[in-house]
Amino acid sequence: MEVNDALIRQLGTLARLEINPGESEEIRQDLQKMITFVEKLAELDTKDVKPLLHMTADTNVLRNDEVLPGISREEGLKNAPAHTEEYFSVPKVIKK
Template sequence: MTIDKETVEKVAHLARLELSETEKQDMIQDMSKILDFMAKLNELDTTGVEPLVYMTDGANVLRDDVVKQQITHEEALENAPKHDEDYFLVAKVIEK
């Protein structure tokens, strides 16, 4: 596949980019280099090579959730600037 000005303009339009004429010429060269590199990779014999899904063999290592510090309802309300017996009081932010 060859990269021409129309291809670059179409890709730029899809990406919502505005390119100058100089940038379009640079993009033609850059995109051509990328396709040449991909063509070079296609020359490799990958018979018997498993597809790479993950970069490592390790799985997610997750720790158990453990409660380390627990505070009471009253302690939680102590530092609130405004509160009643059960809830934090905040300024109204939604008007009807």
């Protein structure tokens, strides 16, 4: 695949980037290297290779859920800069 100016302009439009002519040549060379690398990978014989579901055989180590004592509402609100008897008070963020 050939990387040309039209492709670079299209990619710039899709990515919402302004690409000046000086950057265009550098981007063209980088894209061409990437495409050449991917084309080289396509030459590999992978017919006997099983597809990977995960990159490693590692699994998540999970702990058992335990119910722990919580804090009371009063303790939770104690250090809040602004609160009512039941809730935190926060600045209004949606203006009408």
